[in-house]
Amino acid sequence: MDLATYHDPCNYGRKAEKWFGYGYFNEPRWIMDQCLENWVDLHPNRLHQTCCGGGGGTLTTGYNDERIFYGRRKMDQIRATGARMLILPCHSCHGQINAIKKTYEMDDLVVKYLWELVADCLIF
Amino acid sequence: MAENQPIHIEALNPDCCNQWLYQQDACLTCAMCASVCPVAGVDNYDPRKMVRMVSLGMVDQVVQSRWPWICTMCGKCEQSCPMGIDISDLTRKIRSLREGKHVPGILSKGLAAALETGNNLSLPKEDFIFILEDVGDEVAEEPGLEGFTVPIDKKGARILTTIHNKLVNTHTEDLKPWWRIFHAAGEDWTIASDNWEGTTWGYFTGDDEAMKVMAGRIVENMRRLEIDTLLWPE
Amino acid sequence: MENKAENGVRGKESLSAEVMIFGDSVCAQRIAANLVDNGIGVCLAAGNGSSPASIIQDRVQWLSDTRLNHCHGFAGNFTLQIDHGHNQLKKTVQAIVVAEDDSRSPNYSQYRLTPGLRVVGLSDLEEKLKHSMTESFSGTDTRIVLLCGWRKDAHPSVARRMLEGCLQLQAQPGVSTYFMTGNMKVASAGSEELVHKAKQAGTVFFKFTGVFPTIQPQENGYFTIDYPDESTRNTFQLTADWVVVDETIEPANHLELLIQKLGIDQDHIGFAQSDNVRRLSNFTNRRGIFVAGGSRGVLSHAEQLADADQVSLNVLSFLGDLDGEPLAGVTIKQGLCARCLTCVRLCPHRAIEVGSRITVITEACQSCGICTAGCPGRAIEMEGVHIGLETIQRMNHLLAITFVEKPRIVVFGCMRSAGQSHTLIQVSGQALPEGVGFVEIPCGGTIAGRHLLGAFEAGADGVMLCICHTDNCQSEIGNVVARKRAESTRDLLASAGVETERLRIVSLSANMGNEFVYRIKAFIKDIVLLNNPQKENKNG
Incomplete structure (x- = not known):
């Protein structure tokens, strides 16, 4: 099975921790463990993760060059893991990574919602 | 400068x-x-x-x-x-x-539409229901998911879920994973036909009042449909 | 009537006091009060024209317009010759405290300013604020710029005073303050709070690290200040009504003379206490001579007062111990002494007296043994210290243990650092590696080249000399001379065809037990390689 990795969205992690005193770091990783045999964390991760560049409404402002440039670090981190599939639980991150992966020559990267991963694992 | x-x-x-x-x-x-x-x-x-x-x-x-x-x-x-x-x-x-008119892109427009019509797209209620039912029919054709229907405005359901506007616009495929999970789990869930929008662009424009209105509408839906639990993936 | 004293000192009869204090600073007067309160007789040498504060008035001998001419004697019995006006005084005291004020001067040149009507130094500002002479500062729309530590960091105590002054100015009606600083140690006690308060009060802060503003005096007496701001990358301009400059705190001018006459060490700036942690808080290289307040470094007002209390306790404790047993058992064998004065030059504690004979003043001696190792005639002996003999005993022991196949190492270590670390590993149930003999010495400075060579002669494969870190030697120079002696011993080894790596110098402190063992093990490893060079050649 191809290697997968997981991206912590800012709002579920770092910002949730700041505002509500609890960041959702362990729960998605537990789900990843249940669904995948072969996945690795990005570096840096959890509280210290880097934003994908799609947050804060930047997908709608029209400043696309800036947004694509913003995503360079995230794409480097994903590339460094060698993962072929990226799992994340955020609509903005999902939209951003899919939109910029071609620019960073990572067309083959599969981007999935966390719940999509769960649904894919169901056997009917 | x-x-x-x-x-x-x-x-x-x-x-x-x-x-x-x-x-x-x-x-x-x-x-x-x-x-x-x-x-x-x-x-x-x-x-x-x-x-x-x-x-x-x-x-x-x-x-x-x-x-x-x-x-x-x-x-x-x-x-x-x-x-x-x-x-x-x-x-x-x-x-x-x-000032609203100088906010870049479609943020102000989308937010104004949401405040006026309940969703960023100004999508009429009947169109929304049509899309949900159409995608629901596709899901029902999948093996193991026969008989699946989308429960709309189901009073007393256990979970109310909101919808990201892009899922009833350009990304309807992405509606399906949650529905498959609900079906597999035998979950008692529903979607509101009004004010179903899960995003709140007031978060992006710094408009706290707009955020309150949007969140208030979701709470109102929960009251109306007598539901205690909200699934709000946006 | 004048009477000529035996040694040529003219003047009034000798005055007696137990403690002599040099200086009339707030700190000095507080020390005097503390000592007098404890029944100690105090004489205070003040500057010209100053007068005692009420707390000590009529309770101390107050001498103004004085200059120290000469100091001889030792702890418990110092004799001071002092110029007092046109007279000379001779005073005998048991202890001396140097507590002169520091010298403060506004930093005009750091900001390329010249003193002027609208340029105010920090101390001037404080005077004005203290006496509520602030009318000139207030008025409608008065802008005051405070300049602090641009090209050289301001001392934290100076920065704090600048901030306090800034806060008071900002509170004046119609005044806006601008605080322009270089790097500032906000982590120093109280600074961050002051910065925060000033910001809340409305002071605008700018910080510079590389490019500094230019301050242009205008014809009308105001200033135009232009500067590129590093964080916003904008160019700003400000017209200021007043400029306040920080100040540099330095040793008082006449401190140099006192240091010289008293024979005490000074730090790199010129304060009367060396940069040696062992001297803290108030000690000098000489027993019985103490230093406090603005004489020993840059201290805030509060720190100077605390220092006064601290030195008072130290002096009382010293006076209380005077009747006890002297430390030293160092003696000079007269038949061997050639009066070369090497010991006088070496002694960091000024404990060698040159009279008809050269003798050790036991009251001043601190038993470091630097003189014993330095004496070319080997005329100086220290009771209970037999380094050469101990080395041979350790080596004989190692040679007698036949199953020890490792190289045999002698480790010399100062009792204040390596000795303590050695004890530390023993009490924690460890032992030194096999094949190691440890010889504890009173100070790194007790080691002479002959001791190091003696260890090799006795059969050691390697010798390690453990000394204290820089500026950590109880005897100021013990670690320095030890290093020099070991290095010249290395030259001797090289000329004899012995690998210089067999003699290693290591700096250690008292709490480094594990490090001590680790360093010895690393040394053993290197010596093994030196002993078996063929092992290396196998691969080569």
């Missing part, structure tokens, strides 16, 4: 933002924020610059710049700040000072 003309300090009003609660005045200009910011350098922006300009009373210049809009408010800056300045909240505050 004319970079060559000196700015006269005495003409500025450093007291203008004293009442703000972001502690921008505590800045020691250490530049930790600038060093972690993924978008520092773009448009000559960096968080320290913004913080310092605000604390010197140069708010208008910051409001007029693109900086608060190319920032994603990811919070790396404030996480590294030794003085605990709420830099991303400050950015959001700066965004709120931009």
Whole structure:
């Protein structure tokens, strides 16, 4: 099975921790463990993760060059893991990574919602 | 901003933002924020610059710049700040000072539509229901999911879920995973036919009042449908 | 009537006091009060024209317009010759405290300013604020710029005073303050709070690290200040009504003379206490001579007062111990002494007296043994210290243990650092590696080249000399001379065809037990390689 990795969205992690005193770091990783045999964390991760560049409404402002440039670090981190599939639980991150992966020559990267991963694992 | 003309300090009003609660005045200009910011350098922006300009009373210049809009408010800056300045909240505050018609892109338009019609797309109720039922029919054709239907406005269901507008616009495929999970889990769930929008662009424009309205509508849906649990993946 | 004393000192009869205090600073007067309260007789040598504060008035001998001419004697019995006006005084005291004020001067040149009507130094500002002479500062729309530590960091105590002054100015009606600083240690006690308060009060802060503003005096007496701001990358301009400059704190001018006459060490700036942690808080290289307040470094007002109390306790404790047993058992064998004075030059404690004979003043001696190792005639002996003999005993023991196949190492270590570390590993149930003999010495400076060579002669494969870190030697120079002696011993080894790597010098402190063992093991490893060079050649 191809290697997968997981991206912590800012709002579920770092910002949730700041505002509500609890960041959702362990729960998605537990789900990843249940669904995948072969996945690795990005570096840096959890509280210290880097934003994908799609947050804060930047997908709608029209400043696309800036947004694509913003995503360079995230794409480097994903590339460094060698993962072929990226799992994340955020609509903005999902939209951003899919939109910029071609620019960073990572067309083959599969981007999935966390719940999509769960649904894919169901056997009917 | 004319970079060559000196700015006269005495003409500025450093007291203008004293009442703000972001502690921008505590800045020691250490530049930790600038060093972690993924978008520092773009448009000559960096968080320290913004913080310092605000604390010197140069708010208008910051409001007029693109900086608060190319920032994603990811919070790396404030996480590294030794003085605990709420830099991303400050950015959001700066965004709120931009007049609606000058807000870049479709944020203002989408938010106005949401406040008026209940969703960013101004999608009529019957179109919304049609899309849900259409995608529901596709799901019901999948093996093991025979008989699946989308429960709309089901009173007394266990879970109410909201919908991201893009899922009833360009990304209808992405509606299906949750529905498959609900079906497999035998979940008792529903979608509201009005005010189903899960996104709140007031979060991006710094419009707290709009956020309250949007969240209030979801709460109202829960009351109306007598549901205790909300699934709000947006 | 004048009477000529035996040694040529003219003047009034000798005055007696137990403690002599040099200086009339707030700190000095507080020390005097503390000592007098404890029944100690105090004489205070003050500057010209100053007068005692009420707390000590009529309770101390107050001498103004004095200059120290000569000091001889030792702890418990110092004799001072002092110029007092046109007279000379001879005073015998048991202890001496140097507590002169520091010298403060505004930093005009750091900001390329010249003193002027609208340029105010920090101390001047404080005077004005203290006496509520602030009318000139207030008025409509008065802008005051405070300049602090641009090209050289301001001392934290100076920066704090600048901030306090800034806060008071900002509170004046119609005044806006601008604080322009270089790097500032906000982590020093109280600074961050002051910065925060000033910001809340409305002071505008600018910080510079590389490019500094230019300050241009205008014809009308005001200033135009232009500067590129590092964080916003804008160019700013400000017209200021007043400029306040910080100040440099330095040793008082006449401190140099006192240091010289008293024979005490000074630090790199010229304060009367060397940069040696062992001297803290108030000690000098000489027993019975203490230093406090603005004489020993840059101290804030509060720190100077605390220092006065601290030195008072130290002096009382010293006076209380005077009747006890002297430390030293160091003696000079007269038949061997050639009066070369090497010991006089070496002694960091000024404990060698040159009279009809050269003798050790036991009251001043601190038993470091630097003189014993330095004496070319080997005329100086230290009771209970037999380094050469102990080395041979350790080596004989190692040679007698036949199953020890490792190289045999002698480790010399100062009792204040390596000795303590050695005890530390023993009490924690560890032992030194096999094949190691440890010889504890009173100070690194007790080691002579002959001791190091003696260890090799006795059969050691390697010798390790453990000394204290820089500026950590109880005897100021023990670690320095030890290093020099070991290095010249290395030259001797090289000329004899012995690998110089067999002699290693290591700096250690008292709490480095594990490090001590680790360093010895690393040394053994290197010596093994030197002993078996063919092992290396196998691969080569």
